[in-house]
Amino acid sequence: MSHDSSKDKTALTPHEIRALYQERTPEEADWLAFGRRVSADRRGFLKNAGLATMGAMLGAAIPFHRNMPAGLIPAAFAQDSGADLMQAKDGLTLLNDRPLNAETPAHLLDDDITPYARHFVRSNGLIPQTALDQNAENWTLTIDGEVEKPLKLTIAELKNEFETVTQQMWLECGGNGRAYFQPGASGNQWSVGAIANAEWTGVRLKDVLNAAGVKSSAVYTGHYGNDVHLSGDPEKVVISRGVPIDKAMEAENLIAWAMNGEPVPALHGFPLRLLITGYPGSASQKFLTRIWVRDKVHDGSKMTGYSYRLPAYPVAPGTEVPESDMEILTVMPVKSLITFPETGVKVPAGQPAEVRGHAWAGNGDVKAMHVSIDFGQTWAEARLDPPPNKYAWQRWRADITLPEAGYYEVWARATDKDGKMQPPVVPGWNPRGYGNNMCHRIAVFAA
Numbered sequence: 001m002s003h004d005s006s007k008d009k010t011a012l013t014p015h016e017i018r019a020l021y022q023e024r025t026p027e028e029a030d031w032l033a034f035g036r037r038v039s040a041d042r043r044g045f046l047k048n049a050g051l052a053t054m055g056a057m058l059g060a061a062i063p064f065h066r067n068m069p070a071g072l073i074p075a076a077f078a079q080d081s082g083a084d085l086m087q088a089k090d091g092l093t094l095l096n097d098r099p100l101n102a103e104t105p106a107h108l109l110d111d112d113i114t115p116y117a118r119h120f121v122r123s124n125g126l127i128p129q130t131a132l133d134q135n136a137e138n139w140t141l142t143i144d145g146e147v148e149k150p151l152k153l154t155i156a157e158l159k160n161e162f163e164t165v166t167q168q169m170w171l172e173c174g175g176n177g178r179a180y181f182q183p184g185a186s187g188n189q190w191s192v193g194a195i196a197n198a199e200w201t202g203v204r205l206k207d208v209l210n211a212a213g214v215k216s217s218a219v220y221t222g223h224y225g226n227d228v229h230l231s232g233d234p235e236k237v238v239i240s241r242g243v244p245i246d247k248a249m250e251a252e253n254l255i256a257w258a259m260n261g262e263p264v265p266a267l268h269g270f271p272l273r274l275l276i277t278g279y280p281g282s283a284s285q286k287f288l289t290r291i292w293v294r295d296k297v298h299d300g301s302k303m304t305g306y307s308y309r310l311p312a313y314p315v316a317p318g319t320e321v322p323e324s325d326m327e328i329l330t331v332m333p334v335k336s337l338i339t340f341p342e343t344g345v346k347v348p349a350g351q352p353a354e355v356r357g358h359a360w361a362g363n364g365d366v367k368a369m370h371v372s373i374d375f376g377q378t379w380a381e382a383r384l385d386p387p388p389n390k391y392a393w394q395r396w397r398a399d400i401t402l403p404e405a406g407y408y409e410v411w412a413r414a415t416d417k418d419g420k421m422q423p424p425v426v427p428g429w430n431p432r433g434y435g436n437n438m439c440h441r442i443a444v445f446a447a
């Protein structure tokens, strides 16, 4: 394809535009894509035909075009809508397409190992070009900061120099259940489906940190990826969270290159992603490029303010909590899902019917599982399998018999190893709607 003809400029697709900016200097790409010339002060004013070209492609005039720096790909072109990537997903509910966020209805999460097609997607920025192109050729992971020997590892070195581990790991967004808070909280309105349990392959985070030699001054990790900020500004960090160093050194955390036996898909962090167990999903950096070992609590993007933070004390719904009273959300609370049957199902009255799902807890194992068919008046113990490995979710099953025709609800309640249970109502209101672990319930009609 030739980009040199001025006639067919409007024919460039967003993909072709991105390719130009990858292959050429920003100035060349500006000129080739839009006829934009760099002015003497290098701010690259768009003029005449170039401005008209970009405006035509955007479908709108650009009032502040004089402020657009050279080499800035308009964010509107910086990524395809994502619809193409979502086509391989099966039955997910799209909450936002820019950034791409989609959750999975509970009844589609019945598999023990969540297939790619049903794994929720949570993006804070745009999927990086390297992931879209499945290009891991020059990928490196840097470990630096409070370490004896900073490392810069290729994926081949990770694979060759450390023991490979494959294990199931659940991953839940800290905002899962946000939709049920009253008053509501801003952000993606996740209902129950920002949870999944895939099988991940990689190396232990602990082994890599030990190879770098963690200094006694280490306090926290800070994670970085190469995804693109929604503004398109390469200087802005999309999200950079971290965990206390003791948590980071837990044996089950992984730096993974494969999910369910395939290279980590673009939507889930190609080519490398971190998996921190038991913490909100935001600690599990996708598109992982760097782990900065800090001598203080990490203060990266979305570590501070109200992001992924809870009030240090219980507050009444709607309270304005001062920022200084907010604490980092760490261990995720105990929780469960009913994945079979689907809500609204009809079952015969007076006959046993199977109900089943999964249970998980941020502090490790789930100890017990109960179900109720009478709005929480009585609870019957369900059969609960041990996890195949620590921090995989656990299968539970129960047989229920609905005594006569009518409307029932099945409620499910998990109890963790410390005896903490899921509440029947939304717990702990907080300004941004994190950590809702209320019992999952489904409607069942007996006939």
Ligand SMILES: Nc1nc2c(c(=O)[nH]1)N[C@H]1C(S)=C(S)[C@@H](COP(=O)(O)O)O[C@H]1N2
Residues within 6 Å of the ligand: 119, 120, 121, 122, 123, 124, 125, 171, 172, 173, 174, 224, 225, 226, 227, 238, 239, 267, 268, 269, 280, 281, 282, 283, 284, 285, 286, 287
């Ligand atoms: N680089 C990067 N890593 C990230 C995110 C992101 O936007 N960018 N989102 C985080 C959040 S908030 C969650 S819940 C999980 C979601 O992982 P998934 O999209 O693979 O389900 O990734 C985390 N890691």
Ligand SMILES: [Mo]
Residues within 6 Å of the ligand: 122, 172, 173, 174, 175, 280, 281, 282
């Ligand atoms: Mo999240």
